[in-house]
Amino acid sequence: MSAFRSWRLRAGVAITGFFVLLAVIGPFFASNPNGFSRAEWQPPSAAHWLGTTQLGQDVLAQLVAGTRTTLEIGAGAGLLATVISIVIGIGGGYLGGLADELLSLLSNVVLVIPALPLIIVIASFVHATGVWPTVAVIAFVSWAASARVLRAQTLSVRNREYVLSARASGERGWRIVFFEILPNELPIIISQFIFSVIFAILTQAGLAFLGLASPEQLTWGNMLYFAQNDEALSSGAWWWFVPPGLCIALFGMGLALINFSLDEILNPRLKIYRPVKSRKLAPEPAEAVS
Amino acid sequence: MSDARGTEEFPAGSEPVLRVRDLVVDFRQRGGERFRAVNGVSFCLEKGETLALVGESGSGKSTVVRAVGQLVRARAGTVLLDGVPAGRHGRSLRAYRRRVQLIFQDPFASLNPMHTVRYHLARPLRMLDRSSGSGLDERIYDLLRSVNLTPAEEVARKYPHELSGGQRQRVAIARALASNPDVLLADEPVSMLDVSIRLEILNLLDRLKRERNLALLYVTHDLATARHFSGQIMVMYRGEIVESGASDEVILRPSHPYTRRLAAAAPDPTASRSDLAAARRARQEARYG
Amino acid sequence: MSGPDVILRAEHVSVEYAGRRPTRAVRDVSLELRRGEVLGIAGESGCGKTTLAYALARLLRPPAQMTGGTVTFTSADGQSVDLSALSGEQLRRFRWAKVSVVFQSAMNSLNPVTTIGRQFGDIFAAHRPDMDHAARERRARELLTLVNIDPERTVCYPHELSGGMRQRVVIAMALALGPELVIMDEPTTALDVLVQREILDEIERLREQLGFSVIFITHDLSLLLELSDRLVIMYAGQIVESAPGELVGKEAAHPYTQALLGSFPDMRGDRRNLHGIAGSPPDLRADQVGCPFAPRCEQVFEPCRSVAPRLLPVPGRADWLAACHKTGGPA
Numbered sequence: 001m002s003a004f005r006s007w008r009l010r011a012g013v014a015i016t017g018f019f020v021l022l023a024v025i026g027p028f029f030a031s032n033p034n035g036f037s038r039a040e041w042q043p044p045s046a047a048h049w050l051g052t053t054q055l056g057q058d059v060l061a062q063l064v065a066g067t068r069t070t071l072e073i074g075a076g077a078g079l080l081a082t083v084i085s086i087v088i089g090i091g092g093g094y095l096g097g098l099a100d101e102l103l104s105l106l107s108n109v110v111l112v113i114p115a116l117p118l119i120i121v122i123a124s125f126v127h128a129t130g131v132w133p134t135v136a137v138i139a140f141v142s143w144a145a146s147a148r149v150l151r152a153q154t155l156s157v158r159n160r161e162y163v164l165s166a167r168a169s170g171e172r173g174w175r176i177v178f179f180e181i182l183p184n185e186l187p188i189i190i191s192q193f194i195f196s197v198i199f200a201i202l203t204q205a206g207l208a209f210l211g212l213a214s215p216e217q218l219t220w221g222n223m224l225y226f227a228q229n230d231e232a233l234s235s236g237a238w239w240w241f242v243p244p245g246l247c248i249a250l251f252g253m254g255l256a257l258i259n260f261s262l263d264e265i266l267n268p269r270l271k272i273y274r275p276v277k278s279r280k281l282a283p284e285p286a287e288a289v290s
Numbered sequence: 291m292s293d294a295r296g297t298e299e300f301p302a303g304s305e306p307v308l309r310v311r312d313l314v315v316d317f318r319q320r321g322g323e324r325f326r327a328v329n330g331v332s333f334c335l336e337k338g339e340t341l342a343l344v345g346e347s348g349s350g351k352s353t354v355v356r357a358v359g360q361l362v363r364a365r366a367g368t369v370l371l372d373g374v375p376a377g378r379h380g381r382s383l384r385a386y387r388r389r390v391q392l393i394f395q396d397p398f399a400s401l402n403p404m405h406t407v408r409y410h411l412a413r414p415l416r417m418l419d420r421s422s423g424s425g426l427d428e429r430i431y432d433l434l435r436s437v438n439l440t441p442a443e444e445v446a447r448k449y450p451h452e453l454s455g456g457q458r459q460r461v462a463i464a465r466a467l468a469s470n471p472d473v474l475l476a477d478e479p480v481s482m483l484d485v486s487i488r489l490e491i492l493n494l495l496d497r498l499k500r501e502r503n504l505a506l507l508y509v510t511h512d513l514a515t516a517r518h519f520s521g522q523i524m525v526m527y528r529g530e531i532v533e534s535g536a537s538d539e540v541i542l543r544p545s546h547p548y549t550r551r552l553a554a555a556a557p558d559p560t561a562s563r564s565d566l567a568a569a570r571r572a573r574q575e576a577r578y579g
Numbered sequence: 580m581s582g583p584d585v586i587l588r589a590e591h592v593s594v595e596y597a598g599r600r601p602t603r604a605v606r607d608v609s610l611e612l613r614r615g616e617v618l619g620i621a622g623e624s625g626c627g628k629t630t631l632a633y634a635l636a637r638l639l640r641p642p643a644q645m646t647g648g649t650v651t652f653t654s655a656d657g658q659s660v661d662l663s664a665l666s667g668e669q670l671r672r673f674r675w676a677k678v679s680v681v682f683q684s685a686m687n688s689l690n691p692v693t694t695i696g697r698q699f700g701d702i703f704a705a706h707r708p709d710m711d712h713a714a715r716e717r718r719a720r721e722l723l724t725l726v727n728i729d730p731e732r733t734v735c736y737p738h739e740l741s742g743g744m745r746q747r748v749v750i751a752m753a754l755a756l757g758p759e760l761v762i763m764d765e766p767t768t769a770l771d772v773l774v775q776r777e778i779l780d781e782i783e784r785l786r787e788q789l790g791f792s793v794i795f796i797t798h799d800l801s802l803l804l805e806l807s808d809r810l811v812i813m814y815a816g817q818i819v820e821s822a823p824g825e826l827v828g829k830e831a832a833h834p835y836t837q838a839l840l841g842s843f844p845d846m847r848g849d850r851r852n853l854h855g856i857a858g859s860p861p862d863l864r865a866d867q868v869g870c871p872f873a874p875r876c877e878q879v880f881e882p883c884r885s886v887a888p889r890l891l892p893v894p895g896r897a898d899w900l901a902a903c904h905k906t907g908g909p910a
Binding site: 160161162164165166167168169170171179180183184 | 360405414469
Binding site for chain 2: 624772783784800802857
């Protein structure tokens with residue numbers, strides 16, 4: 001695919017692909033992440049590639065196991081947030097009038113409330129344990145920005161002539177939204193989805209770090225929590241907190257690279273041209289006139 | 291201001307298929323003010339005839355098309371289809387839409403870039419009578435052939451970006467014909483096409499009009515094609531019809547000052563350079579003193 | 580009418596858009612513009628006229644690049660300069676001061692968040708850094724007066740002006756440094772008929788007053804018949820006819836020009852059977868064999884499909900060129 005000429009896409013897909021692979025098949029190969037052992041506070045060695053925790057657990061095993069849960073939460077929350085934003089953003093944009101005003105008001109209010117404090121409050125009330133409550137809580141605070149973007153896009157698309165033609169043909173409203181408008185907004189929706197996933201992972205890490213996530217869940221964020229709790233920072237046990245932090249950063253970067261490359265691929269005007277080696281061609285050979 | 295045709299009575303049996311009376315369309319602007327885009331426009335369309343609506347941008351001619359096509363709500367006025375008021379909701383609106391179809395100006399925007407040509411034509415056919423399967427395909431190919439897009443099977447598979455502007459406009463015309471309409475409202479159908487393609491498309495519309503006995507409203511800013519392709523002309527300025535009548539009359543012997551200015555502003559390939567220079571100097575005097 | 584005082588000469592210019600299959604948008608084009616003349620370049624979309632204009636003004640950006648030919652500019656003091664060889668500071672000093680450009684839909688490209696006066700100021704800041712603020716303001720007002728706009732409007736934003744006024748502002752900007760050549764690419768296409776007539780009148784008046792030369796590019800052949808001294812018709816990246824503007828309307832030599840003239844219904848003339856040109860222009864990525872117009876030409880005959888016609892004088896006229904086997908031939 002010529003899209004893969006973009007190095008950003010190649011790098012982004014490689015990084016995210018690596019983590020997805022790790023999440024899916026990694027746990028079959030790693031040792032038990034929860035297994036206690038006597039080898040506590042061990043720096044990286046042949047036996048434990050990323051060292052051990054305060055309780056002698058293998059950090060690498062934890063990292064691999066944690067990848068799956070972290071990605072589940074990230075993708076789940078991102079998906080849920082995107083679905084909500086589609087319904088509210090595109091629905092409001094197309095309906096117009098009072099419905100649009102109300103939905104828009106709702107989006108703006110949710111957007112303005114600071115996300116992390118809101119999540120903290122909700123999480124402490126709901127006792128967000130388990131994957132699904134976490135997903136729901138994160139999605140609840142992160143759909144609004146995306147909804148605004150989709151609404152703006154919908155307002156512009158609904159006046160395009162192909163939408164007017166569909167109306168003039170007698171198409172029903174819901175068909176117009178799903179088959180005429182939505183497909184044209186797919187690039188933005190995908191982009192917003194990727195942003196939502198990044199946000200979800202970072203938020204989850206933040207929640208976990210603040211101790212608001214269930215300690216039974218094994219995620220990168222939780223690893224950071226335990227590391228900080230057991231004073232890995234001050235005792236210099238870098239192998240415990242650097243790997244999960246690095247994973248969060250790398251995965252986020254991989255997703256961001258894909259997002260940037262989407263722009264380059266989908267909008268030909270933003271294409272970055274590498275200068276062609278200039279060569280002066282000989283003028284067209286003169287043709288004899290009969 | 292001469293009255294637009296539409297206020298006279300017709301002998302029984304030749305009632306125009308579409309009659310518009312005193313159409314008024316307002317737009318709400320920022321700050322709550324109302325802007326009257328169309329101010330009391332009346333006209334009628336007859337089967338097998340072309341009526342040209344001529345005006346510059348901002349005259350309201352596109353708004354007239356959208357209001358009659360029921361894409362924009364009119365503030366006042368009546369639209370009669372075969373003497374019966376046009377349906378506004380539900381089934382009667384759908385019935386109206388089947389008989390009154392629109393063609394838009396921008397060939398690059400009137401087709402959905404995400405759908406094939408086949409989809410664009412299948413939808414109106416399906417909505418007409420729920421046909422499907424091979425019968426549907428045949429009808430799609432027939433439509434494409436009637437607008438000279440051949441080989442039909444190949445064209446049906448293509449996406450809009452794989453077609454030229456002229457081809458896209460033909461697809462738009464085919465789509466408009468899918469429901470077997472009686473009235474076609476064409477809003478500047480060729481102004482965004484290359485000059486050499488324009489006549490092809492206008493000739494196509496003319497032929498289809500004759501073959502199917504359609505009533506055609508041809509909206510344009512180009513006086514020359516308006517004169518050549520229509521029997522009657524209406525000139526619109528700032529939301530009102532300022533002059534109307536037989537095409538040759540209005541264009542060759544305009545009576546309203548606005549129409550005169552429009553006719554004078556059109557390029558004249560037959561005039562000599564000295565004549566043109568003299569005319570130009572006269573205009574500059576008039577403009578700036 | 581001056582003698583052969585040539586201000587711009589393009590020889591064998593070719594422009595290519597890079598890609599897997601490069602698009603050869605301009606193929607071996609040669610033309611010359613005489614001082615004080617209006618050269619009209621007519622053609623439909625995809626014929627290469629805008630690409631040619633950009634090549635002449637050194638405005639091509641990747642993936643477009645000039646793959647051959649030279650462009651020579653001779654200023655009023657007699658100095659000749661090879662435009663394609665200029666670079667850096669020399670090119671910058673050349674731009675806008677000697678050759679300026681009015682782009683397509685330029686009136687829609689004015690910066691919406693700065694006043695007109697500031698935008699004039701930007702031109703002077705870039706090209707005449709020694710002008711102080713008062714001098715810039717003065718010159719901006721002069722330029723507005725030149726195009727018949729109230730000089731008080733230097734404080735207006737673009738959206739406060741009508742389309743016609745914005746286009747006149749853009750023309751005034753193109754004239755800001757007193758260039759010898761102005762290239763106009765479809766300057767009136769987005770305008771209404773009445774406003775278009777105004778702008779054309781304006782351009783003519785300015786030309787008479789200031790004496791600059793004009794290259795006027797448009798698809799609207801009927802405009803060019805009125806105002807160009809010399810007219811060039813482009814098709815598929817090549818010039819197919821080059822003729823005196825006043826005469827080509829009646830005696831077009833090339834079948835494409837004839838067909839194009841036939842595509843404009845005459846508003847005042849008799850009704851006649853009108854038809855456009857069937858088919859579509861050739862794919863510019865492919866090599867052309869024979870005449871590019873042959874598939875659509877009604878006067879096509881044997882040599883047309885295999886041998887490409889050269890642009891040669893029509894018999895008896897040294898100043899009238901056509902690339903057609905029917906008419907071209909040693910004079």
